[in-house]
Amino acid sequence: MDLEAVRTFAAVVEAGQFQKAAADLSVTQQAVSKRIAALERDLGVRLFTRTPRGVEPTIDGQAFLPHARDLLRVAERAVASVRTDRRPLRVDVINSRGAASGLLRDFHRAYPETELDVVMLLDIETAVAALRSGAIDATFRAVAAPGRPFPEDIASVRVLDEPLELLTGPDHALADARSVRVARLAGHRIWMPGIVPGSEWAAYYDDLVAEFGLTIEATGPNFGSDALLDTVADTPALATFMGGHTRLVWPAGHGLRRIPVTDPTPVYPHSLLWHRDNPHPALPALRAHLAGATAGHDAAGTWRPDWVMPR
Numbered sequence: 001m002d003l004e005a006v007r008t009f010a011a012v013v014e015a016g017q018f019q020k021a022a023a024d025l026s027v028t029q030q031a032v033s034k035r036i037a038a039l040e041r042d043l044g045v046r047l048f049t050r051t052p053r054g055v056e057p058t059i060d061g062q063a064f065l066p067h068a069r070d071l072l073r074v075a076e077r078a079v080a081s082v083r084t085d086r087r088p089l090r091v092d093v094i095n096s097r098g099a100a101s102g103l104l105r106d107f108h109r110a111y112p113e114t115e116l117d118v119v120m121l122l123d124i125e126t127a128v129a130a131l132r133s134g135a136i137d138a139t140f141r142a143v144a145a146p147g148r149p150f151p152e153d154i155a156s157v158r159v160l161d162e163p164l165e166l167l168t169g170p171d172h173a174l175a176d177a178r179s180v181r182v183a184r185l186a187g188h189r190i191w192m193p194g195i196v197p198g199s200e201w202a203a204y205y206d207d208l209v210a211e212f213g214l215t216i217e218a219t220g221p222n223f224g225s226d227a228l229l230d231t232v233a234d235t236p237a238l239a240t241f242m243g244g245h246t247r248l249v250w251p252a253g254h255g256l257r258r259i260p261v262t263d264p265t266p267v268y269p270h271s272l273l274w275h276r277d278n279p280h281p282a283l284p285a286l287r288a289h290l291a292g293a294t295a296g297h298d299a300a301g302t303w304r305p306d307w308v309m310p311r
Helices: 003-015 018-025 029-043 059-082 099-110 124-133 200-212 225-234 283-293
Strands: 048-051 054-057 089-092 116-119 138-141 154-168 189-191 215-217 238-243 257-262 265-275
Touching: 003 018, 003 029, 003 054, 003 059, 018 029, 018 054, 054 059, 089 283, 099 116, 099 138, 099 154, 099 265, 099 283, 124 138, 124 154, 124 265, 154 225, 154 283, 189 225, 200 215, 200 265, 225 238, 257 265, 265 283
Parallel strands: 089 116, 089 138, 189 215, 189 238
Antiparallel strands: 048 054, 138 265, 154 238, 154 257, 154 265
8 A cells, every 4th residue: 555645645634625735745736636546446445525615535535544544653653763863772781780781871861861772682793783784773892802803884982991800708718808919819719600602701801811820610500690699609719700890789698799800900891882884863972971981991000902902
């Protein structure tokens, strides 16, 4: 069914005259007549009857009118769903408790009028494919892992260097330390079951292990952060790494400790990625907000892998 003919039908009903409907639609009266005739042929009914003042819908026209209006509303919503000036900004934050989620919440507080769709994608290949297809407008990632050339059609800006912290239970040997030098962690068991082989964070921790001679265990099923916190709290021999901006809540009886790591402080580099041709009007505001709200990168006394892009 021709939507322009349906729109013309609704306009004629509203105007009560072909001539006035033509003026409202900025077309000729002949075009209106042709559209209505074509619609009547498609439906197999007469839609209008002539009156001394113009036209009015027949019984069939009256029956068709609410459905015609529904069709036009659905069409408008369909168009609006793909118009970047009318749809929310879709941003991937990987998970709800991490630093990227906090950065996006800060943006929402600064720009509450900007509608957001928050999504959570796991691996970078899925995120980049979503950027290219338009399924998302931006994603937070570490750029770029070794052996993975950065796509030319994807732009990025480094937005946050997140310091790592050591998370221990109350009976761990380092539990009472105000800070711990990274070299002192050699020989301690650091358990991180959430590391996914081939992911950006796996590449990051591989380099961290190689640089400082650490032992990171990724064995066992990943039951999520709550199960990780339970195990660390109850196992004096285990600790884990946690991003300094990661938001976690645990039972008071766990007695967990978050201990800064120093000399140097390993930082996890978060970048914002987007497609270079993305026209969403809110995207520049997000980039500008992140550029103004985050501290400088590669500060003295910090470490990050050599493959991380400097900006």
